Amino acid sequence: MVFRRRRLALASVAAAAATALVAGCASGPGGSSSGAGGDTLTLWTHNAGNSAELDVVKKIIKDFNDSQDKYTVELQSFPQTDYNNSVVAAASARKLPCLLDVDGPNVANWAWGGYLAPIDVSGSEVPVKDQLASTVGTYKDQLYSFGFYDVSLALFARGSVLNEHGIRIPTPGKPWTKGEFDAALAELRKSGKFAYPLEMGTGGSGEWWPYAYSPQLQSFGGDLIDRNGHKSASGTLDGKESVEWGNWFRSLVTKGYMAKKSGADPNKDFLAGKSAIQWDGSWNAAKNAQKLGDDLVILPPVDFGEGPKIGGASWQWAMSSTCSDKDGAQEWLRFSRRTKYFVDYAEATSTIPATDAAARQIADYRPGGKFEVLVQFAREYATVRPVTPAYPYISTEFQKAAQDILAGADPESALGQAAKNIDNNLKTNNNYAG
Amino acid sequence: MTSLLKRLGGHAGRIVLALVFALPLVFMLVSSFKTDDQIFGDLGSPSAFLPVGALSLDNYTGMFERVPAAQFLLNSVLISSITVVLGIIVNSLAAFALSRMRWPGRKLVLTVIIATLIVPFETFALPLVWWVNQLPLLRVNGFHLEWTTGWMDTYQVQILPFVANAFSIFFFHQFFQSIPKELDEAAIMDGAGWFTIYRRIVVPLSGPAVATVAILTFLPAWNSYLWPLMVVQSEELRPVMVGISYFFQLNVGWGQIMAYASMITVPVLALFVAFQRSFVNSIASTGVKG
Structure with missing residues (x-):
């Protein structure tokens, strides 16, 4: 009799627990509602x-x-x-x-x-x-x-540092050319005062890569995809201008201008004086201004040949x-x-x-x-990333290629492989028609 | 002299290994009391591992303001505990049937179960989302119960898909194989049924295996991140690991991240310390090193 009672009690507890699990748990906030019903x-x-x-x-x-x-x-x-x-x-x-x-x-x-x-x-x-x-x-x-x-991308620096090294402070009317920028980095590198003269957030991940670096590729004259119909990346992402960008991007690491992989918080490193120039988003402008005061200079992107470019959207x-x-x-x-x-x-x-x-x-x-200058950059330099359903795939491929280039891969083959993969994706999806 | 040197060398090796594993935890805990500037300032020096400078609980108060940490913690305790309890029952029963009972096809079933171990979760996560969304659900609506469809945004969708576990079944199976079959035969002679043998003989002898499965089930349940992000929309139902991504916004608060990480690591460490001896014993006795 005692055993029967215990079994009954156990069965009751099990049933109660099962009910609580299925019913009670479902009564949590939100339930299974899509949120789209009624008003x-x-x-x-x-x-x-x-x-x-x-x-x-x-x-x-x-x-x-x-x-x-x-x-x-x-x-x-x-x-x-x-x-x-x-x-x-x-x-x-x-x-x-x-x-x-x-x-x-x-x-x-x-x-x-x-x-x-x-x-x-x-x-x-x-x-x-x-x-x-x-x-x-x-x-x-x-x-x-x-x-x-x-948001807008810009180069952030200390005016005093640029002046000290005899580096011209660029303006929207006269941004740095590639030659000037490279020379400035060489000068800063030579001073030995910075772990790396340039900080571009290479420890970042995801969308940061195409957002931050594809505008530079576009300023070189390349692009992520042929925007005429968005049907092929071959000849564009692995074209001559894009490969030139890849070589330059890689040279930043080989010449010691930029870390292959930046620290956990690149902005902190810049503000701490570990780097002289930071390629960063406008979201850190207020923090930079608060820390550096009037010494902060917000500089336009470098004109690598096709005008200064930043990402948009x-x-x-x-x-x-x-x-x-x-x-x-x-x-x-x-x-x-x-x-x-x-x-x-x-x-x-x-x-x-x-x-x-x-x-x-x-x-x-x-x-x-x-x-105000950031508004000007957004208005004049913003290049919207390709408006195509293939963009998430393009973004991933570009990120992989750019990371491989920094790690030492041949830019031509890395970009070529990315272009080939993108074209295959477009073909598989019938160019995202429909 | 040689043996003394050997012993000293052995101790030195163990101390180095202990430091390698302990220092990240020490860094995490110590940093949780420092400001962001100090954390970065101390990097590259032994101070990073020492409670020096202006220490405060600001990161902990900031953490609770930024994330509903207590709610997340409670959810994870609930989800992990129920998953562990149900997992032990279901998987040990399955392993018992495969290990002790004689029925045709059991080897094939075990092989199929083991084969599922090679399929990564990410490959079937989306189909699983679709599937759980088709399941019937009994829910509370006011003062009555009603049937509806779809388990999205519930506790059970975070628990039940992970109760049956191929590795746990395999682990229990291996452990049960080491228990003499003569015990079953003697019990059958005394009139015991299979469930009695399971409950009165096999389970009481399987403490180390239960402890190990408890740890190995608890860890992924506690660390669950991708799945809850996919199936849970209400903040009130989220587990702790999702909370860590709350901190990776434009302005990352590293001290708060360390405080949050310390808070969610303590239960795992406590569980491991509690079951440490049984864990080691069962790993050694089954020859399984998951």
């Missing part, structure tokens, strides 16, 4: 852990939810490092939220893959035409996304194709397009506002402001 619109952002930008998103959501009763936007934030994996997995399970942010270069791929739907934000306070071109995501002549800000907002309440999603998108939010984003994240109207409201970016 609740779920919004995904890549800003988990980045409170500065996340707070702006929260503010817009709160303002929107308070402004009307029809829709409620709910926020779910993800860490940026693997945000794309989360989106791809959710898309495969048809569990995408109504609203999500997307990194600019991926818009074409996500639109082609059917993740995103075209949006109509006409009637917004800020017209799309007023934005920096790099902050608008289009595919096949349809608008899929827009961003509130862009940052994070943007979009609507999923599976959203069951597209009117509501677009209502939110329209609501968010107010100059005050463009200003909030730029102020909170030290990024470049996407419109001139917003830039005029921010002391650092308005004409005469200490970072």
Whole structure:
């Protein structure tokens, strides 16, 4: 009898545990809802852990939810490092939220893959035409996304260091030529005062590589792909100009100008004086200015022959194709397009506002402001990464080739292999037609 | 004299090895109390491993402000613990059936199970996402239960796919093989059924194997990163490892990363220390060195 009771008790505990596991666990926040049902619109952002930008998103959501009763936007934030994996997995399970942010270069791929739907934000306070071109995501002549800000690349240095070594301080009107830049690096190297004269963040990973280094390739006259139809990389990525870039890129390491793999925090190394010039994003401009004060000089990119170039396009907002309440999603998108939010984003994240109207409201970016030059770079030098669904693959191939080149691979064969792989990918996917 | 030198050499070798493994942990712990500037300033000198300079708990308070660390920790404890308990039960039962019971095809089944070890998780992660999204789910809606479809964004999607584990089955199988079969025969003579033999004879003799499987199941469950990123959208359900990527934003806070890493390493170290003896014993007795 005692044994029977114990068995019964054990069976009860097991049943209770099983029920708790299946039912109780499912009652967690979010459940299995896609977030797209009814009047609740779920919004995904890549800003988990980045409170500065996340707070702006929260503010817009709160303002929107308070402004009307029809829709409620709910926020779910993800860490940026693997945000794309989360989106791809959710898309495969048809569990995408109504609203999500997307990194600019991926818009074409996500639109082609059917993740995103075209949006109509006409009637917004800020017209799309007023934005920096790099902050608008289009595919096949349809608008899929827009961003509130862009970032800019620049060369950061100490004016005192350049003067001490007799190096001309370049201006947007007269940037450094390749010869001048190489000579400056040689001079700085000769001084022996720096572990490496140039810091380009070669310890970075992922999208940093094409974002940071493909503009230099383009300034040499090369490119990631033939932009005429985006049907082949051969002859372009492995063309004469691209190989010249590869040789130069490699020479930075062989001549001791740049580390093959930079430290964990390149900006800290620059500010600590371990390097003299840093090729870095505008997001560190405020920190640099705070640390170096008037000694900081923000320099235009080097003109390697085809003019100075920087990458364009940052994070943007979009609507999923599976959203069951597209009117509501677009209502939110329209609501968010107010100059005050463009200003909030730029102020909170030290990024470049996407419109001139917003830039005029921010002391650092308005004409005469200490970072006005960054707006100028974004407007004049930004080259959008190729608008093709193949871009994520191109990006990976370029990254591998560039890393191999720094590690000692022959630039011609490394870029040739990358071009061949890209062409094979295009062929396999029928040039991403459809 | 020669033997003394040998012993000294042996001790020196062990001390060097111990330092190689311990110093990164010491660095992590010590750095968690330093400012970012000091962490970088101390690099390249022994100070990096010493609690010197202006030490504070700022990184820990900053860490809790940046990440819902307590929630993540609780989730990981829950997910890992349930995975371990269910894993031990399910895999030991499977191994018992393969090792002690006689039925046609069991060798083939064991071979197939072992063969799955060579398939990396990344290759079937996306199909698995699709599959778990088709599974029925009993969920609480207000005051009643309802059936729905799809396990995305739940605790169980982080647990149940990892309960059955080929390596654990193989490990238990190897260990059970070392237990004399005569014990089964004697128990059968006394009228015991298979489940009684499993519960009363085999499991009580398999403490070291259970401890080892507990550790080897706990570690990947605790370290789980890619899978929760793919199947969990709500912050409230995320495990600790996902939290570490919260820190890799534009302005990386290295001190906070060290504080977070220290916090999530302690439970793993504690578990290993608790089961250390059994772990070593069972590895030695089964000849399996996963």
